[in-house]
Amino acid sequence: MPDMPDMPEEGGDAVEDIRIGDEEIDVKEIMSRIDRRISSRAGAPEYVEEPLEELDRKGRRVEKSEMFRGPMQELALSLQFARTYAEVTADYAIGSRRKVVGPLIALVKRVMRKLMRPYMEAVFQQQREFNRQLLQIVEQLNQLILRDRARSHPGQVNRLEFLERWGPDFDGSVEMLGEAASLFRGFSGLVELGAGRGEFLEAARRAGIEATGIEGDPDLAAACQERGLSVILADPLDYLEQAPPKSIPAVFARELGERGAAQDLHYALTLMAGRLEKGALAVFINRRPTSFFGAEAAFRDPTVMRLIHPETLVFLLKQAGFAGADFRPYPGGEEGKAQQAREAAAKALAELEKDAPGIGAAWEEFTAPALYLVEARR
Amino acid sequence: MGGVPHGTIAFVPLRYGDEVVGGAETLARNLAEELHRRGWPVEIITTCALDPYTWEDHFPPGEEYIRGIKVTRFPVRGRVRTKRRVFLLERSINEGRRVSRRKQEYWISNVTFSEGLYRFLEEHREDYRAFIFTPYLFGTTYTGMRIARERGLVIPCLHDEPYARLEIFREMMRRARGILFNSEPEMELARRLYGEDIRGMVVGMGFDDFSGDAERFRAKFDLQGDMILYCGRRERAKNTPLLLRYFCNYLERSGRDLKLVLTGAGEVSTPYAYQEHIVDLGYVSERDKLDAYSAASVLVHPSVNESFSIIVLEAWLAGTPCLVHGRCAVNRHHVERSQGGLWFEDWPHFYECLDLLLRDRALARRMGEEGRSYVLENYSWDRVIENFERALDEFGL
Numbered sequence: 001m002p003d004m005p006d007m008p009e010e011g012g013d014a015v016e017d018i019r020i021g022d023e024e025i026d027v028k029e030i031m032s033r034i035d036r037r038i039s040s041r042a043g044a045p046e047y048v049e050e051p052l053e054e055l056d057r058k059g060r061r062v063e064k065s066e067m068f069r070g071p072m073q074e075l076a077l078s079l080q081f082a083r084t085y086a087e088v089t090a091d092y093a094i095g096s097r098r099k100v101v102g103p104l105i106a107l108v109k110r111v112m113r114k115l116m117r118p119y120m121e122a123v124f125q126q127q128r129e130f131n132r133q134l135l136q137i138v139e140q141l142n143q144l145i146l147r148d149r150a151r152s153h154p155g156q157v158n159r160l161e162f163l164e165r166w167g168p169d170f171d172g173s174v175e176m177l178g179e180a181a182s183l184f185r186g187f188s189g190l191v192e193l194g195a196g197r198g199e200f201l202e203a204a205r206r207a208g209i210e211a212t213g214i215e216g217d218p219d220l221a222a223a224c225q226e227r228g229l230s231v232i233l234a235d236p237l238d239y240l241e242q243a244p245p246k247s248i249p250a251v252f253a254r255e256l257g258e259r260g261a262a263q264d265l266h267y268a269l270t271l272m273a274g275r276l277e278k279g280a281l282a283v284f285i286n287r288r289p290t291s292f293f294g295a296e297a298a299f300r301d302p303t304v305m306r307l308i309h310p311e312t313l314v315f316l317l318k319q320a321g322f323a324g325a326d327f328r329p330y331p332g333g334e335e336g337k338a339q340q341a342r343e344a345a346a347k348a349l350a351e352l353e354k355d356a357p358g359i360g361a362a363w364e365e366f367t368a369p370a371l372y373l374v375e376a377r378r
Numbered sequence: 379m380g381g382v383p384h385g386t387i388a389f390v391p392l393r394y395g396d397e398v399v400g401g402a403e404t405l406a407r408n409l410a411e412e413l414h415r416r417g418w419p420v421e422i423i424t425t426c427a428l429d430p431y432t433w434e435d436h437f438p439p440g441e442e443y444i445r446g447i448k449v450t451r452f453p454v455r456g457r458v459r460t461k462r463r464v465f466l467l468e469r470s471i472n473e474g475r476r477v478s479r480r481k482q483e484y485w486i487s488n489v490t491f492s493e494g495l496y497r498f499l500e501e502h503r504e505d506y507r508a509f510i511f512t513p514y515l516f517g518t519t520y521t522g523m524r525i526a527r528e529r530g531l532v533i534p535c536l537h538d539e540p541y542a543r544l545e546i547f548r549e550m551m552r553r554a555r556g557i558l559f560n561s562e563p564e565m566e567l568a569r570r571l572y573g574e575d576i577r578g579m580v581v582g583m584g585f586d587d588f589s590g591d592a593e594r595f596r597a598k599f600d601l602q603g604d605m606i607l608y609c610g611r612r613e614r615a616k617n618t619p620l621l622l623r624y625f626c627n628y629l630e631r632s633g634r635d636l637k638l639v640l641t642g643a644g645e646v647s648t649p650y651a652y653q654e655h656i657v658d659l660g661y662v663s664e665r666d667k668l669d670a671y672s673a674a675s676v677l678v679h680p681s682v683n684e685s686f687s688i689i690v691l692e693a694w695l696a697g698t699p700c701l702v703h704g705r706c707a708v709n710r711h712h713v714e715r716s717q718g719g720l721w722f723e724d725w726p727h728f729y730e731c732l733d734l735l736l737r738d739r740a741l742a743r744r745m746g747e748e749g750r751s752y753v754l755e756n757y758s759w760d761r762v763i764e765n766f767e768r769a770l771d772e773f774g775l
Contacts, residue, residue, distance in 0.1 A: 018730075018734055018738075019738070020738060020741045025717040025741070025744055025745060025748055026717070027713060027714060027717050027719070027720060027745075028714065030720065030734075031720060031721070034720075034727060034730045034731060034734070037730060038726045038727065038730060045631070046631040046632070046726075046729055047725065047726040047729065049623075049624075049627050049725040050627060050630070051623070052619075052622060052623045052626055052649055053649075055626050055627065055630060055649065055651065055652075056626075056649035056650055056651050056652070058651070059651040070600035070602075071600070072598075072599060072600030073599075073600045073601070073657070076599070076600070076657055076658075076659070077653055077654070080646075080648055080653065080658055081653070083645075084647075084648075146598055146599070149597060149598045150594060150597075150598040150666075158593075216597070217593070218593070218596060218602060219593075233602050233603075234602075
């Protein structure tokens with residue numbers, strides 16, 4: 001959420017600034033304090049109310065929000081406009097700015113309108129009907145989109161709360177992500193899609209790399225912003241859609257394609273390919289589906305829909321137009337346990353390998369690091 | 379028509395159905411459904427109307443069952459405002475001018491009329507334990523109450539408005555076997571208007587607790603950042619133009635980045651320069667409405683004419699503080715009793731109150747919690763049904 005601007009402090013000591021502590025709420029008392037504050041600040045500029053028409057005429061003087069405006073909000077605004085202007089009519093206000101001959105001009109205009117009305121109305125009627133039909137179609141499409149968005153939302157899972165409880169186990173700590181962040185040395189304008197709690201942004205900051213996170217969850221975005229991290233509250237796909245072609249020099253994402261609809265992954269990769277500069281670096285860290293530790297962590301996360309095999313991700317990246325895509329294991333939060341499991345069984349497996357060739361490789365895969373890292377170039 | 383089970387209570391709202399939006403109608407529907415759930419024999423006698431502006435027949439006449447409750451509908455003749463005489467009479471009433479009793483009768487007979495419904499009431503008056511009409515301001519209620527006589531109760535949903543001062547309504551209220559009020563201030567208003575000795579009791583409406591999903595709402599409608607909410611009809615009588623004016627002034631004076639989200643029926647005339655900040659969602663589903671309460675920082679209810687304010691009580695259930703108009707006796711009563719919000723009567727108070735609620739998040743949250751406790755304590759269904767039973771006993775029904 002954006003930072004709220006501080007209230008302007010006016011008036012000096014005589015003005016009571018209303019602060020309510022932990023004491024029991026007494027609304028009558030609060031209202032009395034508000035009354036006193038208003039009386040003591042009589043004539044303050046905030047208390048001057050302007051008519052709506054005047055405000056509208058002047059337009060907003062305060063700086064407009066830099067907040068990202070998503071496509072649904074754009075659609076809602078356009079629909080508001082469309083509804084306002086759909087009803088085409090000849091009954092607009094008639095007048096004239098001329099002082100002396102003004103009334104006469106207005107009279108002529110009124111007479112002209114009266115004479116032309118039957119002809120204009122015939123055309124307007126068709127236009128109104130067309131507008132009505134078109135508006136209805138757009139409204140219906142809007143409803144369909146809203147319905148799908150509501151259905152695809154992951155319900156009431158509070159991601160911030162969830163990640164605070166389980167995150168360090170599998171999501172990667174700031175320390176663990178340091179290695180991934182260091183890959184971006186020399187790149188400016190790094191964007192992280194889906195910043196989560198901001199561990200990667202923190203790691204990048206420690207490595208001296210400037211990065212901006214894109215996060216669709218308001219709580220997570222607010223948590224990042226509170227820590228001074230640069231995060232834009234926006235759905236990553238919406239953000240990519242609105243970014244100009246070849247404008248992003250480097251991108252990082254975790255758990256790419258593991259949430260949302262299956263087709264979102266293909267779409268995101270195609271979008272990324274279009275929005276990344278030539279030679280841009282893309283790094284992704286996902287959960288490894290063949291690793292017990294990777295799968296276990298994924299099953300614990302109620303918002304994860306699927307795991308993406310590293311070879312599949314590399315294949316899709318290449319298909320989307322990325323070059324040199326390759327993957328390697330990357331330690332997850334439970335790497336200590338994974339290491340222990342590998343070492344503990346090493347001796348026994350060496351013995352078993354004689355009778356069951358391949359068992360060592362299978363065990364190694366099973367106890368492999370929970371994550372994998374894919375590095376690709378555009 | 380089959381036999382009417384012994385002791386059946388008939389609700390007679392002007393409109394009935396899931397698609398119907400309106401305070402009195404929602405109240406009647408919820409109360410009837412709760413009584414039905416608890417095993418009371420309940421029926422609905424209503425008209426075919428849906429649209430409160432045209433009063434055209436929308437639903438087919440006849441019988442249907444909605445969630446197990448029998449609903450009988452009759453064609454309605456709408457408000458004949460197009461008749462010049464009715465229009466002029468209405469204007470005179472609104473301006474508070476003296477209108478003769480005969481003219482009042484003429485006017486009310488043109489404010490919805492259902493011959494079929496009246497005939498049904500005549501024929502089946504003895505079959506029902508009580509008829510509960512709502513709201514007061516319609517021909518079906520006025521004429522229906524006369525037909526139902528000693529079995530007629532009314533949930534008036536009374537506002538302090540010129541109509542309420544008409545002689546015909548004074549007589550209706552005084553003759554009623556009983557009046558079921560939604561709140562104490564509404565009952566006080568009725569006593570002031572119609573006399574201390576009217577037979578009335580506060581019953582209200584119960585609320586089921588719910589859990590709104592703010593994130594779902596934000597994700598669905600792509601809304602980010604702070605938002606204040608208005609739910610309900612958008613019209614002059616509900617003071618929505620005032621809300622728009624104050625809100626735009628607030629944006630200018632405070633410099634805050636804030637949105638006003640509106641849901642409900644009716645046109646919203648959004649100033650061009652503020653399009654980005656005023657989001658009109660129109661009619662939304664019940665689920666979206668409940669989620670919207672949770673997503674809002676503050677619910678603003680600028681109407682001065684309310685008899686109950688379902689919206690305010692629902693917002694409190696979601697833990698959202700409310701900013702209400704101080705001249706609305708009912709809302710102010712709720713806020714003073716609950717400690718769940720603040721009130722304004724002019725622009726400086728609107729500015730200061732809204733600013734305080736947006737600036738002091740801890741206070742806003744605590745007010746929301748106080749409001750929630752108030753609703754759970756005073757408007758549980760157990761309590762409301764208990765009030766209802768006591769009222770019937772009191773009225774000897």
